[in-house]
Each structure stands twice: as structure tokens, then as C-alpha cells.
Amino acid sequence: MLSQYLLFHFGRPAEVLPFPDGPTSGLDYPARYTRECVADHPGPWGRALDLGCAVGGTSFELARHFDEVVGIDLSRRFITAARALRRRGVLPYRRVEAGVLTSDAVARVPAGIERSRVRFAVGDATALPRGLGTFDLVLLANLLDRLADPARCLRQLRHLVRPGGRVAISSPFTWLTEYTARSKWLGGVRRGGRAVHVHESLGRILGPHFRRVDRFDVPFTIRDHARKFQWAVADATVWVRRRS
Ligand SMILES: C[S@@+](CC[C@H](N)C(=O)[O-])C[C@H]1O[C@@H](n2cnc3c(N)ncnc32)[C@H](O)[C@@H]1O
Numbered sequence: 213m214l215s216q217y218l219l220f221h222f223g224r225p226a227e228v229l230p231f232p233d234g235p236t237s238g239l240d241y242p243a244r245y246t247r248e249c250v251a252d253h254p255g256p257w258g259r260a261l262d263l264g265c266a267v268g269g270t271s272f273e274l275a276r277h278f279d280e281v282v283g284i285d286l287s288r289r290f291i292t293a294a295r296a297l298r299r300r301g302v303l304p305y306r307r308v309e310a311g312v313l314t315s316d317a318v319a320r321v322p323a324g325i326e327r328s329r330v331r332f333a334v335g336d337a338t339a340l341p342r343g344l345g346t347f348d349l350v351l352l353a354n355l356l357d358r359l360a361d362p363a364r365c366l367r368q369l370r371h372l373v374r375p376g377g378r379v380a381i382s383s384p385f386t387w388l389t390e391y392t393a394r395s396k397w398l399g400g401v402r403r404g405g406r407a408v409h410v411h412e413s414l415g416r417i418l419g420p421h422f423r424r425v426d427r428f429d430v431p432f433t434i435r436d437h438a439r440k441f442q443w444a445v446a447d448a449t450v451w452v453r454r455r456s
Contacts, residue, residue: 214267214289215307215317220434221269222297222319228435235443238433242269243322245353245430249380249450250277252426253349261347261372263337263365264355268294268330272321274351275329282344284335294332297321308437338364346374352381354432354446358391362398363417370421375455379422382430382448385410414449422451 225239265283306314356362399410430446
């Protein structure tokens with residue numbers, strides 16, 4: 213998982229997918245998704261929070277735009293790798309070629325990013341520590357369908373986003389009982405004989421405090437090994453915190 217995410221977040225397009233007829237629309241994910249999230253952001257570009265940041269590729273990209281970025285993830289291994297990248301800008305790792313065979317690779321924070329603007333912490337996105345303060349942008353990328361209680365995570369957001377600030381939520385919403393009991397799924401399920409769709413649940417939970425302002429697709433490509441790749445299309449929505 214660690215090497216898969218280092219390659220996903222920091223690999224050059226040709227390293228992630230050396231086949232030109234493969235799913236190239238999913239390449240360059242952290243930079244591309246960050247650009248889309250801030251494209252019409254009116255500012256101020258103060259603080260951003262990347263919840264479920266993994267090894268931090270998107271957190272570093274956010275630092276091109278925001279003065280301060282906090283990346284939080286439950287995985288200590290991911291956060292240790294993200295912190296090493298913050299300190300040194302590079303991190304050697306081994307990527308899987310086939311079976312147990314690996315090759316040497318190096319993750320590099322892209323040039324032009326002020327790494328000192330980013331800090332990383334181990335934390336649970338459904339029980340965040342007090343004292344994080346408020347943010348101009350909170351990102352939840354491919355996180356909700358990995359949580360035991362995604363609604364609980366969403367309910368905290370109004371305390372984390374300043375009035376006029378934004379939340380960007382993106383995921384292919386792959387609901388699995390291995391992560392989330394079916395009773396907690398926000399979509400992809402029938403309740404009382406009725407199909408429940410994730411947008412309805414997001415609107416019900418966020419609607420009283422946020423206004424949805426955008427929706428777009430975020431394709432991404434993850435390399436499993438030299439000859440196997442996952443291509444997914446996350447469904448992204450952007451929400452602005454109401455002022456009253
Ligand atoms: C599918 S990955 C997405 C990573 C990254 N946001 C991206 O889009 O590439 C889900 C991430 O959420 C993290 N995660 C899972 N449960 C979490 C929780 N309760 N609190 C914080 N992070 C969590 C995992 O460790 C993993 O890094």
C-alpha cells in the first residue's frame with residue numbers, strides 16, 4: 213500500500229502508466245485535482261486541511277496555493293512517509309513489478325512547493341482533535357467510503373470551515389462492509405424499499421450549513437504492478453459554508 217500510494221501521489225505520468233493507450237485521463241492526480249478545487253476559489257488562501265491525506269501528495273500541491281496546509285491520516289506509516297518527504301523532499305522506496313519482485317524508485321515533492329507550509333499528523337477523521345482551528349478549504353478525497361462512520365465525519369465539518377470557506381468531497385463511493393457497516397453507507401443501498409443515493413445524504417447532512425456550488429468528475433489511475441492498473445472516476449462536489 214505504501215509504495216502504491218507513493219507512486220500514485222509522486223510518480224511521473226510515464227512511471228505510473230507506461231502504456232500510451234492506457235487510462236491517461238487518471239494521471240497527475242494530486243496536482244490536477246488540487247487545481248480543480250481552487251480554480252474559482254475567491255480566497256483568502258489561508259489554511260487548508262487534507263483529511264485522509266495518505267502520503268501527502270495533495271497536501272503538498274495545496275501548499276502552492278495556501279499559506280498553511282494540515283494533512284491528517286489514520287495510518288502512521290503514511291504519515292511517517294509524508295513527514296520524511298516534508299523534511300528531505302525525496303523518499304526512496306521499492307515498487308512492485310511482479311509478485312515479490314520490486315524495482316527501486318524515488319518519490320520527490322515537485323519543484324516550486326514550499327514544503328514548510330505543510331504539516332502532517334496522525335488522526336482519525338471521525339474524531340478530530342480540538343484546537344485545529346478553522347480552514348478556508350477542507351478536502352476529503354477518496355475518504356468517506358473508507359470510514360466506519362462517514363456521517364460523523366461530515367457532521368464535524370461546519371466547525372472546521374470558516375463562513376464562506378469550502379469543503380471538497382470526492383470519491384468513487386465504493387461502499388464495502390469491510391470498512392463501513394451497511395447501516396452507515398451514505399448511498400448505494402436501499403432503505404425502506406427506496407434507493408439511497410450519496411448526493412441525497414450529503415445534502416441532508418451538509419445542506420443546513422453548506423451550499424453546493426460545483427460538481428465534477430475526477431478520474432485517477434493507480435498502478436498495482438507493472439501490468440495491472442486501476443482506473444476510477446471520483447464524483448466530486450464543492451460546498452461553501454453558509455455565513456449564518
Ligand atoms: C483511499 S485512500 C485516499 C488517500 C488520498 N486522499 C487520495 O485521494 O489519494 C484513503 C485514506 O484514508 C485514510 N483513512 C482511513 N480511515 C481514516 C480515518 N478514520 N481517519 C483518517 N484517515 C483515514 C487511509 O489511511 C488512506 O490514507
